[in-house]
Amino acid sequence: MKTYSTQNIRNVVLIGSTKSGKTTLSEAMLFEGKVIDRKGTVEARNTVSDNSEVEQLNQRSIFSTPLYTEFMDTKFNIIDTPGADDFVGGAVSAFKVCETGILLINAQQGVEVGSEIFQRYAETYKLPVICGVNQLDGEKANWEGTLDGMKEAFGKKPVIIQFPVNPGVGFDGFVDVLKMKYYHFKDDLGTREDLEIPAELAGRAEELRQELIERAAEYDDTLMEKFFDSGELSEDEIRQGLGIGIRNGDVMPVFCLSGKKNIGVKRLMEFTIKVAPAPSERKAAVIGGGEVACDAAGKTSLFIYKTAVEQHLGEVAYFKVMSGVLKEGMDLENPENGDKERLTAIYAVAGKKKEKVAEMQAGDIGCTVKLRAAKTDVTLAVPGFDQSYEHIVFPASKYRCAIKAAEQKDEEKMSEALSKISAEDPTIIVEYHKEMKQTILMAQGEQHVNIVKWRLKNENKIDMETFAPKISYRETITKVAAADYRHKKQSGGAGQFGEVHLLICPYEEGVEAPRNFKIGGKDTVLNIKTSESFDLEWGGKLEFYNCVVGGAIDARFMPAILKGIMDKMNEGPLTGSLARDIRVYVYDGKMHPVDSNEISFVLAARNAFKEAFRNAGPKIMEPIYNLEVMTPAEYMGACMSDLQNRRALIEGMGTDRGFSTLKARVPLAELYKYSTTLSSLTSGAATFTMEFADYQPVPADVQDKLLKAYQESETEE
Numbered sequence: 001m002k003t004y005s006t007q008n009i010r011n012v013v014l015i016g017s018t019k020s021g022k023t024t025l026s027e028a029m030l031f032e033g034k035v036i037d038r039k040g041t042v043e044a045r046n047t048v049s050d051n052s053e054v055e056q057l058n059q060r061s062i063f064s065t066p067l068y069t070e071f072m073d074t075k076f077n078i079i080d081t082p083g084a085d086d087f088v089g090g091a092v093s094a095f096k097v098c099e100t101g102i103l104l105i106n107a108q109q110g111v112e113v114g115s116e117i118f119q120r121y122a123e124t125y126k127l128p129v130i131c132g133v134n135q136l137d138g139e140k141a142n143w144e145g146t147l148d149g150m151k152e153a154f155g156k157k158p159v160i161i162q163f164p165v166n167p168g169v170g171f172d173g174f175v176d177v178l179k180m181k182y183y184h185f186k187d188d189l190g191t192r193e194d195l196e197i198p199a200e201l202a203g204r205a206e207e208l209r210q211e212l213i214e215r216a217a218e219y220d221d222t223l224m225e226k227f228f229d230s231g232e233l234s235e236d237e238i239r240q241g242l243g244i245g246i247r248n249g250d251v252m253p254v255f256c257l258s259g260k261k262n263i264g265v266k267r268l269m270e271f272t273i274k275v276a277p278a279p280s281e282r283k284a285a286v287i288g289g290g291e292v293a294c295d296a297a298g299k300t301s302l303f304i305y306k307t308a309v310e311q312h313l314g315e316v317a318y319f320k321v322m323s324g325v326l327k328e329g330m331d332l333e334n335p336e337n338g339d340k341e342r343l344t345a346i347y348a349v350a351g352k353k354k355e356k357v358a359e360m361q362a363g364d365i366g367c368t369v370k371l372r373a374a375k376t377d378v379t380l381a382v383p384g385f386d387q388s389y390e391h392i393v394f395p396a397s398k399y400r401c402a403i404k405a406a407e408q409k410d411e412e413k414m415s416e417a418l419s420k421i422s423a424e425d426p427t428i429i430v431e432y433h434k435e436m437k438q439t440i441l442m443a444q445g446e447q448h449v450n451i452v453k454w455r456l457k458n459e460n461k462i463d464m465e466t467f468a469p470k471i472s473y474r475e476t477i478t479k480v481a482a483a484d485y486r487h488k489k490q491s492g493g494a495g496q497f498g499e500v501h502l503l504i505c506p507y508e509e510g511v512e513a514p515r516n517f518k519i520g521g522k523d524t525v526l527n528i529k530t531s532e533s534f535d536l537e538w539g540g541k542l543e544f545y546n547c548v549v550g551g552a553i554d555a556r557f558m559p560a561i562l563k564g565i566m567d568k569m570n571e572g573p574l575t576g577s578l579a580r581d582i583r584v585y586v587y588d589g590k591m592h593p594v595d596s597n598e599i600s601f602v603l604a605a606r607n608a609f610k611e612a613f614r615n616a617g618p619k620i621m622e623p624i625y626n627l628e629v630m631t632p633a634e635y636m637g638a639c640m641s642d643l644q645n646r647r648a649l650i651e652g653m654g655t656d657r658g659f660s661t662l663k664a665r666v667p668l669a670e671l672y673k674y675s676t677t678l679s680s681l682t683s684g685a686a687t688f689t690m691e692f693a694d695y696q697p698v699p700a701d702v703q704d705k706l707l708k709a710y711q712e713s714e715t716e717e
């Protein structure tokens with residue numbers, strides 16, 4: 001393969017709902033560019049793109065796949081992405097290295113949830129979008145219906161460049177109102193005749209051309225003037241105007257396609273090459289501010305956007321050359337940590353097919369193998385470059401579950417396999433939760449987790465079990481209570497003796513420690529001699545006051561008393577959860593001249609604290625999350641009543657980009673598998689985000705249940 005210059009490279013990412021035909025279209029693009037001489041099909045499991053075993057057996061795209069084709073003297077890099085929201089990580093990392101998105105809409109289905117979700121992502125990540133209405137050859141193809149849906153979902157953005165002739169099984173061509181031609185297809189191999197527009201379609205074509213010109217004029221003053229003066233714009237001027245609109249995200253040009261029958265594929269690529277942004281237009285932001293131009297004259301740098309373990313190759317790192325020229329054998333380093341890497345070989349990639357090349361210019365996408373440490377999201381550059389590209393911002397996890405290997409002996413093997421999976425797919429996060437003593441898997445959805453299970457089973461022979469994660473409850477008190485405890489042991493050798501009188505009350509931020517109490521029916525003023533304040537590791541406070549008078553307990557036993565209390569704070573008396581927000585006053589006690597020692601006071605304090613806690617209106621607190629749901633308006637009622645069953649506190653409703661939004665505070669305990677439920681309630685049309693807010697006491701009935709469950713588990717042990 002020849003070396004392509006930055007001006008002759010285009011990077012596009014294919015997006016759209018599942019089964020819109022992205023993989024089939026990518027195959028057609030490779031065929032048009034003669035990178036392959038026979039087209040595979042998704043059904044026959046022989047496409048270039050869906051080439052991993054897990055994808056072929058599941059008959060769907062799960063990873064993003066880099067491909068390329070050569071067309072009009074341009075290297076047209078394509079990243080095919082999975083359509084399901086659960087596998088969105090692949091698309092989001094592709095957004096980092098592509099300048100344009102091609103959004104496919106299935107004309108047999110109209111605008112689908114997936115189309116809207118991806119359009120929303122493209123907007124969020126500021127990716128210019130060109131739209132292909134695909135599968136126009138399908139039995140149920142509905143052009144007008146699809147267009148109506150697009151206007152509803154995308155507002156004014158869609159601008160028609162082409163309309164189909166004979167949509168449905170006889171689909172054999174389209175009228176292009178930019179070129180003012182009728183393109184007719186003679187076979188399924190994309191053999192095209194360029195014809196005059198037939199008389200019966202001329203009126204419609206004229207009308208759409210006028211609309212196109214008006215829209216193209218909208219984004220540039222000179223074009224607008226010319227349009228006012230002459231009512232016309234040239235083909236190049238239309239492209240120029242559309243180009244501006246596309247870059248601003250105001251225009252989404254609409255093309256006609258059948259990826260399966262190779263109709264419209266060439267025209268779409270031609271337009272993309274001529275009108276969509278070139279890599280050289282995009283500057284990439286670096287950590288700490290500043291930008292680097294995508295210029296072959298600059299210092300060499302690349303960004304790894306994906307890694308995968310592949311058969312016969314080991315770990316493959318997929319990158320974009322961000323600046324300069326990358327040459328085979330170059331020594332680069334990771335500017336973030338100084339790690340050195342040699343790029344012994346570089347390849348142009350079309351799925352499994354990897355073609356060795358000697359160099360790649362800024363803007364190109366390729367891969368390398370056998371890097372020592374660099375993974376997804378890492379910059380490599382020549383020494384002295386000293387800047388790292390901003391990291392990919394992945395959507396937050398929407399699904400959390402606890403996991404363990406079905407066979408204890410596989411535990412370590414599983415954790416190794418999982419760390420490989422999460423290096424390939426950073427939207428899989430595995431963490432050990434120290435407090436709950438559970439391993440937690442975070443992902444984009446239940447399907448995403450199922451694929452992880454599948455891979456462990458099929459690629460590593462490990463069965464992984466998933467279950468609801470334990471909730472990190474907290475315990476606190478609501479009232480004042482006092483308790484005394486004497487620890488005494490006098491059998492055999494040395495005796496043990498310690499007696500502690502203490503009082504506890506709730507801690508409130510910003511309130512001074514109270515001093516006046518009723519202890520045993522008597523008004524008492526506690527005089528704080530020394531006080532210690534602890535910010536607990538698990539959140540909240542413990543304040544510890546020494547109020548002992550008359551030397552009833554030596555100061556040297558105070559640390560032991562504190563330790564006894566901390567023991568119980570670590571394992572709350574109600575359910576064994578961590579306790580928080582408590583003030584403890586140690587105000588009296590007794591020592592024995594011989595038998596008193598530290599352990600005696602630890603035990604006395606532990607028991608006194610435990611008893612006081614039980615009498616102080618103890619409460620279990622649970623983590624509350626701020627939840628924000630985005631849904632089409634028609635599902636708002638269903639989402640709302642579902643949330644009410646989850647003890648949610650609805651905080652507000654609104655609208656955002658055509659969606660209804662709902663904000664609520666919801667206990668974490670009620671959010672297990674929420675993404676699955678929300679998806680089935682809304683046919684997959686809604687999304688949500690969740691974020692930890694604070695701890696709140698649980699309602700009485702929930703507290704009773706938790707207490708009972710804890711008592712049962714205690715007696716079992």
Ligand SMILES: Nc1nc2c(ncn2[C@@H]2O[C@H](COP(=O)(O)OP(=O)(O)O)[C@@H](O)[C@H]2O)c(=O)[nH]1
Pocket residue numbers: 016017018019020021022023024025041042043060061083134135136137138139257258259260261
């Ligand atoms: N009729 C018709 N079917 C198509 C077309 N493109 C894809 N398909 C079919 O739609 C299904 C999904 O295609 P695929 O390329 O895997 O879609 P993806 O999920 O977007 O990658 C497969 O059964 C394809 O054969 C098309 O242009 N016309």
Ligand SMILES: [Mg+2]
Pocket residue numbers: 022023024050060061080081082083
């Ligand atoms: Mg696919």
